[in-house]
Structure formats: structure tokens, C-alpha cells
Amino acid sequence: MPSPVPHETLDRIVAAAGRVILGKEHQLRLAIACLIARGHLLIEDLPGVGKTTLAHTLARLLGLQFQRIQFTSDMLPADIIGISVFEREKGRFEFHPGPIFSQIVLADEVNRATPKTQSALLEAMEERQVTAEGMTRPLPQPFFVIATQNPSHQVGTFPLPESQLDRFLMRIELGYPDRAAERELLAGTDRRLLADRLPPALSVPELVALQEAVQSVTVAPALLDYVQELVAYTRTSPLWQAGLSPRAALALVAAARAWALIEGRDYVLPEDVQAILPGVAIHRLHPSGEASLRMSAADVAARLIEAVPVP
Amino acid sequence: MTRPSIPLLPAQSWWLLVAGTLAVAPLAPYLPPWLSTAAAAALALRAWLIARRAPLLSRWVMVLLVMAGTAGILGQYRTLLGQQAGVAMLVLFVALKLHESKARRDGLAVVLLCYFLSLTTFFYSQSMTHAALLLAAVIVTTATLASLVDGRQAPPHLLRQSAVMLAQxxxxxxxxxxxxxxxxGPLWGLPRDAHSALTGLSDSMTPGSISSLSQSDAIAFRVKFDGAPPPRDQLYWRGPVLTAFDGRTWDRIPAKSRPQLPYSVPESGLYRHEVTLEPHNKPWLFALELPAELPPDSLMTDDFQLLAGTPVTQRQRYAVASHTDPMAGREEHRWMLSRAKALPRTGNPRIRALAAEWRAKHADDELVLREAISHFQRLRLTYTLTPPLLGPDPVDEFLFDTKQGFCEHFASAFVFALRAAGIPARVVTGYQGGEINPVDGYLTVRQSDAHAWAEVWIAGKGWIRTDPTAASYPLRIEQNLAAVVPAGDPLPFLMRVDLPWLRDLRFRWDAVTNAWNQWIIGYxxxxxxxxxxxxxxxxxxxxxxxxxxxxxxxxxxxxxxxxxLRQRRRKDPALALWRKATARLAQRGIGPMAWEGPVAYAARVAAARPDISAAIRDIAASYARLRYGNPDESQLAALRAQVAAFKP
Structure with a gap:
């Protein structure tokens, strides 16, 4: 039987976050699923829809040590990783760790930085360690990157290449709030302030326990069949230039497990895979034709889902 | 709705090119040389263009090429219809369609043409080799079709997929x-000269005019004996009988043919056998000497030749029984005997003198025959496949000067000598010997086993087979040609006995080909x-x-x-139960989408049919747990009960 504890904890987090981020429960759940599946999260949308607030809220709720990096086009890798400075009193160089040495790194507007600076961040995300001036330094545990970016066709952006997008377990879009939520937003207090005042909903041991619970969610052979069918379809469909990689398939399974846990189940259903598919799969697929280029991620995901029968 | 055309990937273009080449290549020997060359050039040009990623040829060039090709075919065959011109047109289409294939739709047209073109190979040859080539072409064409569906698959995967599909x-x-x-008979009429190139025995022989007998490994016929075959020195396969002689050339005489045997045969000692005769475009059939029961639809002439009604242009199978010593022709026509004694007035004086000597010595024909045989043995004639040419008195020159010749020289000289002594004699051509294939037990007789021997009429005994070659060279009959021909004489490669593995290989290949002919072509x-x-x-x-x-x-x-279906069901009983439940809902018009998960589907149904909302949710939950979760034993029974009670 499913342990009730993770489910209740997760409900509590979603509820708390929902008090700050209005009308975006599905996105909140996705974001939390991403984090308890030990994945990095990319939030992409237009400026002003609450990307940074969401990242902020998540960081606060998880109760982790938190740094924010605002990416700009003149930023250098050392601004993220840190730099060695000569200390006169000690008579030697001392390493001053950069903002990356933190449990949660909020990388705001990551696509405003040059590819060189982006890659410094992305290397850290993959390796969970940083190499500077010949020394390899481990990053704190747990380590999450929540990055936000503007849609790539905006002016002054350096779009992340596919290989680097691949390092994010999920990419989610927020979209405009509905009318009621927007009204509440306009009437209420400043969301940033609310987020800052938010008490942590989770301790580090609780977070680790959640992450372990995700690992123990059952994935039946029938479900793996389904995941493989989905992946195989992306590899043969003319909609995309290349199909999903095995890494992407692993990401699908990991995220679906986390989603199942949030849904209060100890096994994964095809519905779980379908729920996380737009976030996990679509940013890893490069459309091949003009028509699919104009489609939104949700539409593309719907086409993929509807093309593959559940075995 | 018009679908946008899907452009071909380079890999797909390569597949199409390979499929086109494999479909055209087996036809190349049967096409006019200019067309084979043009098709090869077009395919090579296509390969070069694909490799360079160059664009397709311009429309005008294509129009010109199509017009030139069509004109060429029209000039060659005077028509665009019919079998030959039709195949030529198809070859032209495949070669040129590849040059204007840019979308998947064009690729599909090429694939269709390739399938059809591959089939036309059978117009020209139905051999096993061609069938194997065709199979390869079909596998590649099917793989090409698969690549058009998904151009990114690796070639080995596509080939395997195609082979598996064809196997299924x-x-x-x-x-x-x-x-x-x-x-x-063939569905399409074959041109009249289609069989002109077939090899076999001719209906006349002129020893002395050939200085080199070309020997061929080609198979004349195969024989399956019911029971043990006769000893090797009795394996004489009778063909045309040559009675007329004009001094140089032996020829058949117009003999009457009838559907019964002109002689009686003892009941016992019959060798029953079945002959599979390769087409040779002549009317005669071969059988062990002498036939005792005629195969259906065959005739027997007065000089004991077995004839089919029409020339043998297709592989033919018939059952025959033969008796090796039926003493045929004891009451022979006077007319026939006088034909068998006729000689030109002049020529060959030396052998005439010798024959007169024998005649003077013996009154009895049989003693003269024995004298002739022993004389031939004493002459020390040499058996060779490359005899010198002979002049105006070929028999004299052969017997007394050159002393070199092959079976035709021996038989011709022997019959001449006996006729000169006043004894009726004639030349019989056919095959002698053959080779038992140890793999399938068939006796194979090849063109290189062709032979000529003599037949002598003795009063009271009828026609007696006498083989002067056997008298001089018993090995020729007991073994085969290779045993008597001097080393260095050209022999068919396969007759050389010193390569046991090659012989073994040949036996095996023969057996396989024979099986193919018997069971596939002969069906x-x-x-x-x-x-x-x-x-x-x-x-x-x-x-x-x-x-x-x-x-x-x-x-x-x-x-x-x-x-x-069973395979699917056997996989998971829970799935079968779920399908049962959803099938009932499908009858009510709320079936599941193929892509819908159970819980999502249950929610949809529950919204549409609040009355069964609880039931379908329970079933979906049980099924989801059984199929995707960690179920225990009792849950399957629970689902079964739920589904049984489910009456939407």
C-alpha cells in the first residue's frame, strides 16, 4: 500500500505554493514533481507572468539554502562559479565561491547570458560539481537549478541549444492567469513579499525521504512498453528531425514516478506519463517542418499522445 | 485535403536506386544491348547525383530522354506492346523515374515498378538462380518500401524487417x-525462335567434316529408375536412327510412325524408368534401348525411334519401360533391309575390298560380323575429340591412314564395312552412360554423353546393337569419355575426375536443380x-x-x-477483462480512445454516464492496479467479478 506520508506532504506543499501562485496548480505540481525526481527545472514564458515568483516560492517551500543569479549578456563564468582572490594577510590565493554553491540556484533569464556563461551553469547542473582553476569542488546536496527564460524569439536572447535543454528534466510554461486568479492577484498583496514570508514546508530529511519514495514507485512492464512506444513514435514520425534519446526516456520514467507519487499512487499509470509528457519531452524534440514549428508545446504533446495507443 | 508532399531523404534515394538496379540487372542479358547500356548509364548517373547531393535533371532533359528511349524501343520492336517491348518500356520507366523522384509518392511508384519488373524476369528464365536473384530483389524492394515509411531506420533493420514480413x-x-x-503452357506467347539456341543431337551426322567436337556439360535428361538400374554397358539411350548415306553424311530415312510397338517384348526383365527431358527443340524422346511400353502421346517409328507429337520445347517428363534385349525386327521389311544395305556406287575402295575379303571367307553373316569386330580391334584406332579432317573417301582415310576419330567415325566406318559385305546395318545416335547422382539417386545424362553406335541385322535374330567404339575402347563405355581421351584433349571442365570436391559439389547442385525442376517448374x-x-x-x-x-x-x-489475439490475451488476463468491459461501453458509443489511459477514460465515462460512474471507476482502478501496480492474487478475481457484474 502507498505510504500516506509522501502524498500528504506533497499536498501540503502544493497547497502552500498555491496560496502564492494563483490558478496554476497543475504547473506547481509539475514543478514539484520535477524537483522530487531530482531534476532541474526550466520555466519558460513571457516576462511578467510570474516565472521568478514561482521559482522563488519553490525555493522557499523546500526550505533550502537559496541563491539567485540574474543572467545578463555581459556575465562571465566566474560570476557564477566564483574566483580566486589574492589575500594579502594570508599571502596566498583564496577561492571565493560564486552563487552556484547553493542548494537551490535560481538562474533568472538564463538565455540572456552568452553561451559561454550558460555552459558554466549547465556543466555544474550535469556534474553536480564545479571545476575552477584546476580544483574540482563538489556542490552542496541537494542541488537544484530552477532556471527561467523568455521565449527564444524575444530580442536579446541566446537560445539554449538542444544538448543543454536536455539537462533540464522539465520545461514548463505558465501562461496567463485566468480571470478570477488575475483579479485576486490584482487585489492581493505583492506576490514576492508573500513568497519571502513563506515558511519552509519541508525539512532536508523529509525532502530526501520524498526523493527516495519516488525511486520506489512501481513501473510495470506494460508501462515501460508504453514509454517505449512513445519514444519509438518520436523516432519514426516525420514531425521531428530526431526522436527522443534514451536519456529522455529515462527522464519520462523518473518524472512519471514523481507525478504518480503526487497523485498518491505507488505505481505509474499511462496517465502519469501523459501528464508530464509536455514538460519532459517537447523541449527535447526539434520540429522538422514549418507547420509543427508554429504549434505550441501542448499541441505537439497532444499529437504525440494521441498517436500512440496505450498498450 | 491535400497532403504536402514529403521529400525523399538521401538514404531513401539510395534504397530506391538499389531496388531499381536489382530489378533491372537480371533482365540485362535479354534486353537489346543499347537499352541495357542506357539503363546502366542512367542508374550510374543517378548514383553520382545522389552522392553529390545534386538536384534532379531538368524537366526538358527528362522529356527528351523519355522520347528518345520510347523511339528506340519502337525502332527495335516495331511496337510498344507485347512482352518484349513491354519489358523494355518498364526498364526505361524504372531507370528514368528514379531521375524524377523527389517525393515519397514518386518513391512508391518506383517500388511498384520494381515489383512488377522483377516478375517479368520469369518470362526469360525460370531457373533457381533467377528465382534467388528475384527473391533478393523483392527483399530489397520491400525494405525500400519500409524505408519510405521511415527513412531513418538503419539498412540492416529494414532488410531484416522485410525478410521477416516475406517469411510471414x-x-x-x-x-x-x-x-x-x-x-x-506460358501465359504469354513466346517468340517463335525462343528455342533455337537449345543444344541437342541433330538428325544427321557427317564424320570427317568436324575437326573438333565441342563438348558441353549441359544436361540432356535425367532418369529415375524404379529399382536397380541396368549395368552401365547397357545404358544406351536411343535417339535418331541414321540409315541413309550419301558418301559423307548419314541421315534419317522417312519411316512410318505408329502408336504401337513394331516388335514384341518379353514380359520379364523390364526396366521401368521416368525420364525428365530438357527441351531440345526436336521431336524425339529418349529412352533406354529398346522401349517396351510407350509413354502416353508418343509414337514409334519403323526404325524404333521414339517420337513426341511436337518438338520438345519445354521440360517434359514421361514414364517408360524398356527391355535391353527384345530381339526386335526379326521379321523386317524387305524395303527396310534394302535401305540398310545401300551404299553409294563409288568411293572408299580399300574398305570395300576388305569387306569383299571377309565375305569370301564366311558365308554366314554373323561370322562376318565377328570378323569385322575383331578386325576393328586389331586396327589400333585412336579415340580423340580432335581428329584430322578427312577427304573424299572418309572411311578409308579414317581406317587406314589417320586412324583417329570419335564415336561417329567408328560407327560410320563400321556400318559402311558391313554394308560393303552385304549385311544390313545402320547408325544409331543417342546417349550412352550417364552418372548416378548419389545425393538424390537420379541418373544424369549430359550432352557430353552423346554417342553413336551401329545396329546390324542378322537373320533370325533381328537388329543387334554393336558398338565399334566399345570394341576398340571398352573404357569409353564402362567409364566415360574422360577415361579414353588422351590428356590434353579439351574436355568439359566438370568431366575431369581428379577434383573430387568439385564432383561432389556438382552432384549436390544437380540434385537441388533437379528437385527445383521436378517440384517447382514441373508443377x-x-x-x-x-x-x-x-x-x-x-x-x-x-x-x-x-x-x-x-x-x-x-x-x-x-x-x-x-x-x-491469443498472444495478446495470454499476456495479461487483466487486460482481457478490461477490454471486455470497455467493449460493452463501446457498443454504447463511449468506447476508449486508443491512447487513453484507464483512469482518464473512467473519468470521461463517469462524466457522460453518472449512473455507472462508481462501477467504471472501480473497474478502472482495479485494472490499473493489476496492470501497472503491485497487485495481489485476489485482485484479479475481484476485477473478474466487477466486470461480470458490469451492465452499462
Whole structure:
């Protein structure tokens, strides 16, 4: 039987976050699923829809040590990783760790930085360690990157290449709030302030326990069949230039497990895979034709889902 | 709705090119040389263009090429229709269509043409080699089709997929092969000269005019004996009988042919055998000397030649019984005997003198015959396949000067000598010997086993076979040609005995080819009738056969479907129960989408049918747990009960 504890904890987090981020429960759940599946999260949308607030809220709720990096086009890798400075009193160089040495790194507007600076961040995300001036330094545990970016066709952006997008377990879009939520937003207090005042909903041991619970969610052979069918379809469909990689398939399974846990189940259903598919799969697929280029991620995901029968 | 055309990937273009090449290549020997060359050039140009990623040729160039090709074919055959011109047009289409293939739709057209073109190979040859080439072409064409569906798959994967699909079609292949109503003869009329190049014995012989006998490994016929074959020195396969002689050339005489034997045969000592005769475009059939029972639809002449009604232009199989010593012709016509004694007035004085000597010594014909045989043995003639040319008195020159020749020289000289002594004699041509294939037990007789011998008429005994070659060279008869021909004489490669592995290989290949001929090519309307009556269909007409065909195909299809369904069901009983429940909902118009998960579907149904909301949610939950979760034993029973009670 499913342990009730993770489910209740997760409900509590979603509820708390929902008090700050209005009308975006599905996105909140996705974001939390991403984090308890030990994945990095990319939030992409237009400026002003609450990307940074969401990242902020998540960081606060998880109760982790938190740094924010605002990416700009003149930023250098050392601004993220840190730099060695000569200390006169000690008579030697001392390493001053950069903002990356933190449990949660909020990388705001990551696509405003040059590819060189982006890659410094992305290397850290993959390796969970940083190499500077010949020394390899481990990053704190747990380590999450929540990055936000503007849609790539905006002016002054350096779009992340596919290989680097691949390092994010999920990419989610927020979209405009509905009318009621927007009204509440306009009437209420400043969301940033609310987020800052938010008490942590989770301790580090609780977070680790959640992450372990995700690992123990059952994935039946029938479900793996389904995941493989989905992946195989992306590899043969003319909609995309290349199909999903095995890494992407692993990401699908990991995220679906986390989603199942949030849904209060100890096994994964095809519905779980379908729920996380737009976030996990679509940013890893490069459309091949003009028509699919104009489609939104949700539409593309719907086409993929509807093309593959559940075995 | 018009679908946008999907451009071909380079890999798909390569596939199409390879498929086109494999479809055209087996036809190359049968096309006019200019067309083979042009097609090869077009394919090579296409390869070069693909490799360079160059654009397609311009429309005007294509129009010109099509017009030039069509004009060429029109000039060659005077028509664009019919078998030969039609195949030529198809070759032209494949070669040129590749040059204007830019979208998947064009690729599909090329694939279709390739399938059709591959089939036309059978107009020209139905050998096993061609069938193997065709199979390869079909596998590649099918892989090409698969690559058009998904151009990113690796070639080995596509080839394997294609081979597996074709293997799965084997039951249909067998049913269609066995049951499809057969017509006798080819569907398309073959050109009249199609068989002109077939090798075999001719109906005359002129020893002395040939200085080099070309020997061929080609198979003349195959024989299957019922029981033990006769000893090797009795393996004389009778062909044309040459009685007329003009001093140089031996020829057949117009003999009457009839459907009964002109002689009587003892009841016992018959060798029953079945001959599979390769086409040789002449009317005669071969059988062990002398036939005792005629095969159906055959005739026997007064000089004991077995004839078919028409020239043998297709491989033919017939059963014969023979007796090796029937003492035929004891009451021979005076007319026939006088023909068998006739000689030109002049020529060959030396042998005439010698014959006169024998005649003076013996009054009895049989003693003269013995004297002649022993004289031939004493002459020390040399057996060679490259004898010198002979002048105006060929028999004299051969017997007394050159002393070199092959069986035709021996037989011709021997018959001449006996006729000069006043004894009726004639030349018989045919084959001698043959080789038992240890693999399948068939005796194979090749063109290189062709032989000529003599037949002598002795009063009271009839026609007696006498083989002067055997008298001089017993090995020629006991073993084969290679045993007597001096080293260095050209011999068919396969007759050399010093390569045991090669002989073994040849035996095996022969056996396989023979099986192919007997069972695949030789599956004639008669055989089909036999098989079907053995299966209890009586003598089926084409309607009943078509019905049987449809039933058998339907049966196989049904069997495969049931098997596939069973496989699916056997996988998971929970899935079967879920399908049962959803099928009931589908009847009410709220079936699941193929892509819908159980819980999501249950929610949709619950919204549409609040009355069964609880039931469907329970079923979906149980099923989801059984299929995707960690179920225990009791849950399957629970689901079964839920589904049984589910009446939407």
C-alpha cells in the first residue's frame, strides 16, 4: 500500500505554493514533481507572468539554502562559479565561491547570458560539481537549478541549444492567469513579499525521504512498453528531425514516478506519463517542418499522445 | 485535403536506386544491348547525383530522354506492346523515374515498378538462380518500401524487417502455388525462335567434316529408375536412327510412325524408368534401348525411334519401360533391309575390298560380323575429340591412314564395312552412360554423353546393337569419355575426375536443380490435378479451385488473427477483462480512445454516464492496479467479478 506520508506532504506543499501562485496548480505540481525526481527545472514564458515568483516560492517551500543569479549578456563564468582572490594577510590565493554553491540556484533569464556563461551553469547542473582553476569542488546536496527564460524569439536572447535543454528534466510554461486568479492577484498583496514570508514546508530529511519514495514507485512492464512506444513514435514520425534519446526516456520514467507519487499512487499509470509528457519531452524534440514549428508545446504533446495507443 | 508532399531523404534515394538496379540487372542479358547500356548509364548517373547531393535533371532533359528511349524501343520492336517491348518500356520507366523522384509518392511508384519488373524476369528464365536473384530483389524492394515509411531506420533493420514480413507471407505463397488454377503452357506467347539456341543431337551426322567436337556439360535428361538400374554397358539411350548415306553424311530415312510397338517384348526383365527431358527443340524422346511400353502421346517409328507429337520445347517428363534385349525386327521389311544395305556406287575402295575379303571367307553373316569386330580391334584406332579432317573417301582415310576419330567415325566406318559385305546395318545416335547422382539417386545424362553406335541385322535374330567404339575402347563405355581421351584433349571442365570436391559439389547442385525442376517448374496442371484428387477434390474445375483457394487463404488469415489475439490475451488476463468491459461501453458509443489511459477514460465515462460512474471507476482502478501496480492474487478475481457484474 502507498505510504500516506509522501502524498500528504506533497499536498501540503502544493497547497502552500498555491496560496502564492494563483490558478496554476497543475504547473506547481509539475514543478514539484520535477524537483522530487531530482531534476532541474526550466520555466519558460513571457516576462511578467510570474516565472521568478514561482521559482522563488519553490525555493522557499523546500526550505533550502537559496541563491539567485540574474543572467545578463555581459556575465562571465566566474560570476557564477566564483574566483580566486589574492589575500594579502594570508599571502596566498583564496577561492571565493560564486552563487552556484547553493542548494537551490535560481538562474533568472538564463538565455540572456552568452553561451559561454550558460555552459558554466549547465556543466555544474550535469556534474553536480564545479571545476575552477584546476580544483574540482563538489556542490552542496541537494542541488537544484530552477532556471527561467523568455521565449527564444524575444530580442536579446541566446537560445539554449538542444544538448543543454536536455539537462533540464522539465520545461514548463505558465501562461496567463485566468480571470478570477488575475483579479485576486490584482487585489492581493505583492506576490514576492508573500513568497519571502513563506515558511519552509519541508525539512532536508523529509525532502530526501520524498526523493527516495519516488525511486520506489512501481513501473510495470506494460508501462515501460508504453514509454517505449512513445519514444519509438518520436523516432519514426516525420514531425521531428530526431526522436527522443534514451536519456529522455529515462527522464519520462523518473518524472512519471514523481507525478504518480503526487497523485498518491505507488505505481505509474499511462496517465502519469501523459501528464508530464509536455514538460519532459517537447523541449527535447526539434520540429522538422514549418507547420509543427508554429504549434505550441501542448499541441505537439497532444499529437504525440494521441498517436500512440496505450498498450 | 491535400497532403504536402514529403521529400525523399538521401538514404531513401539510395534504397530506391538499389531496388531499381536489382530489378533491372537480371533482365540485362535479354534486353537489346543499347537499352541495357542506357539503363546502366542512367542508374550510374543517378548514383553520382545522389552522392553529390545534386538536384534532379531538368524537366526538358527528362522529356527528351523519355522520347528518345520510347523511339528506340519502337525502332527495335516495331511496337510498344507485347512482352518484349513491354519489358523494355518498364526498364526505361524504372531507370528514368528514379531521375524524377523527389517525393515519397514518386518513391512508391518506383517500388511498384520494381515489383512488377522483377516478375517479368520469369518470362526469360525460370531457373533457381533467377528465382534467388528475384527473391533478393523483392527483399530489397520491400525494405525500400519500409524505408519510405521511415527513412531513418538503419539498412540492416529494414532488410531484416522485410525478410521477416516475406517469411510471414510464406503460407499464402504455398497456398497460391498449390491451388491457383494453372494453365498449361506460358501465359504469354513466346517468340517463335525462343528455342533455337537449345543444344541437342541433330538428325544427321557427317564424320570427317568436324575437326573438333565441342563438348558441353549441359544436361540432356535425367532418369529415375524404379529399382536397380541396368549395368552401365547397357545404358544406351536411343535417339535418331541414321540409315541413309550419301558418301559423307548419314541421315534419317522417312519411316512410318505408329502408336504401337513394331516388335514384341518379353514380359520379364523390364526396366521401368521416368525420364525428365530438357527441351531440345526436336521431336524425339529418349529412352533406354529398346522401349517396351510407350509413354502416353508418343509414337514409334519403323526404325524404333521414339517420337513426341511436337518438338520438345519445354521440360517434359514421361514414364517408360524398356527391355535391353527384345530381339526386335526379326521379321523386317524387305524395303527396310534394302535401305540398310545401300551404299553409294563409288568411293572408299580399300574398305570395300576388305569387306569383299571377309565375305569370301564366311558365308554366314554373323561370322562376318565377328570378323569385322575383331578386325576393328586389331586396327589400333585412336579415340580423340580432335581428329584430322578427312577427304573424299572418309572411311578409308579414317581406317587406314589417320586412324583417329570419335564415336561417329567408328560407327560410320563400321556400318559402311558391313554394308560393303552385304549385311544390313545402320547408325544409331543417342546417349550412352550417364552418372548416378548419389545425393538424390537420379541418373544424369549430359550432352557430353552423346554417342553413336551401329545396329546390324542378322537373320533370325533381328537388329543387334554393336558398338565399334566399345570394341576398340571398352573404357569409353564402362567409364566415360574422360577415361579414353588422351590428356590434353579439351574436355568439359566438370568431366575431369581428379577434383573430387568439385564432383561432389556438382552432384549436390544437380540434385537441388533437379528437385527445383521436378517440384517447382514441373508443377504442371496435371500434377496439380493429381495432388488435388489425392486431397479428395476429385477432378476440380477452376471454380472449385478458386473456392478452395479463397477458403484456404481465409483460413490462414483467420488462424493468424486468432493466434495474434491469443498472444495478446495470454499476456495479461487483466487486460482481457478490461477490454471486455470497455467493449460493452463501446457498443454504447463511449468506447476508449486508443491512447487513453484507464483512469482518464473512467473519468470521461463517469462524466457522460453518472449512473455507472462508481462501477467504471472501480473497474478502472482495479485494472490499473493489476496492470501497472503491485497487485495481489485476489485482485484479479475481484476485477473478474466487477466486470461480470458490469451492465452499462
Amino acid at each position: 507471407a510464406t503460407p499464402f505463397l504455398l497456398i497460391l502455388f498449390l491451388l491457383f488454377p494453372r494453365v498449361s 504442371t496442371p496435371q500434377r496439380q490435378q493429381e495432388l488435388l484428387s489425392r486431397l479428395g477434390m476429385g477432378t476440380p474445375d477452376w471454380r472449385r479451385m478458386t473456392a478452395a483457394l479463397s477458403i484456404a487463404c481465409g483460413g490462414v488469415l483467420l488462424g493468424l488473427t486468432l493466434w495474434a
